[in-house]
Amino acid sequence: MTHSILFVCLGNICRSPMAEGAMRAAAEARGIDIHIDSAGTGSWHIGDPPDSRAQAAARANGVEISGQQARQISASDFDHFHHILAMDGSVLGDLALIQRPQSPAALSLFLDHLPGREGQDVADPYYGGDDGFQTVWDDVAAGAEALLDLITAR
């Protein structure tokens, strides 16, 4: 079975596109076939590419994410993805309200899958400086490896 994973943040222009890019690169490096996508709970940036600072941080780490386009989560995503991973606790709470009771997706906090970082948020870098984007990259790259460890251990 091909796993499918949807990463979700607020705007879908910073954290979740970086998670999508990091996960795609890490899966490709391991030769693992996974369906990967990202979305936001908000509608402000629908159709936009990732924030230029997010693109720069990804590129500095060898991954190109400029081709991504922001989209908003919909309730039907919970019928189509196996795993929906929230980048912070606030997004997790919002997603729990969007998921219909009969929808099978497993909803969780992204960093709950990274040993030692359980319960933590990937900090929103939108209103901060460039160093916040490298911190996000470090978090999503480590989380991606941890997720692949889980997937391959099954």
Ligand code: 4NP
């Ligand atoms: P993201 O960052 O949720 O990591 O994509 C944000 C992007 C945009 C906004 C907030 C956070 N915004 O308010 O427009």
